[in-house]
Amino acid sequence: MKKILRVVIGLFTMIIYLNSPNVTAKQNEDTSIIDLLIAEQEKQDEGSEYKDVREVVNGDLNNDGIQDxxxxYSIDGGGGGNMSEQYLAVFLRLKDALKPIANIMVGNTSGLYRIANSITLTGTSIEIETSEYVQDDARCCPSKKGKTFYVLADGKLKESSFSDNSQPNISSEIELSSLFKSMENGCEFNDDIKNLFSGLYNQKITLNDSLKNAVSNVESKKLLTSADSGENYLYKLKTKAKYYGLPLSSIEHSVGFENGIYSWSLIIDMPKDKVTSQLKLNKVNFNKVYNEMDDSMIGVIIESVDSNKTKLLCDISN
Known part of the structure; x- marks a missing residue:
């Protein structure tokens, strides 16, 4: 009887606490901060949030003993279309107020990526239950159930195939932005990129062990050319990786050993406007540099391959 009485008193005390003016005001303040971030994303996407599916979870993400x-959340109808994008936003509680730290796309209904269904906090990791597209799936209904994890590191969300709690040192093997960092400065050609492409000529994957799991087989084909232009080849390296959190499906390299053709592309399975928005969110700037050889500016060109695919092109042909 005494035990039941203690439980009843405890529940009564909690109800009074949750309905107190201070708690209600704090909840309203938190909601306003979340609403503000989502409103900004709505503006960028030219869409509107489907509020019924918004999911808010609290937990200590940075081990400071305070609930973050x-x-x-989901944005529908971006750009006047009928596609839906799911975003993951992280807010840390600093000085008793929520501060937005990271906000990235984690799913969409393009038919090529995946849909993010729900989130769970497991220690300092964010677990997302997903539905992934397989061949012949309709846009509405990806059939393959999956799971992925995100961890907050240096103010950015990084994806991993396992929880931070089961693997203390999160591998960055599926994030390839560091490999192509130099291309942000006028398509600069670093040794890692050079070694990668040199390996492709011999149908080899020349990447360090931490990155090899992000790529698969090499495809190559001779392109149709005229007798005067020489022979051009296209090498394609399939990937299951990310580029600043974007779904990177392949790396393509075009080369003409006799005519000076030399270019490479990162192929991302998302529409151009979404890619541009995500890169801006990650503060990625593609700078252009002056090329004295042909009096031109060289830098990354963002092109639409089709309505759901985008190319980041570097062309340093001479």
């Missing part, structure tokens, strides 16, 4: 907040 993670939000999974």
């Amino acid at each position: 907040t993670v939000v999974l």
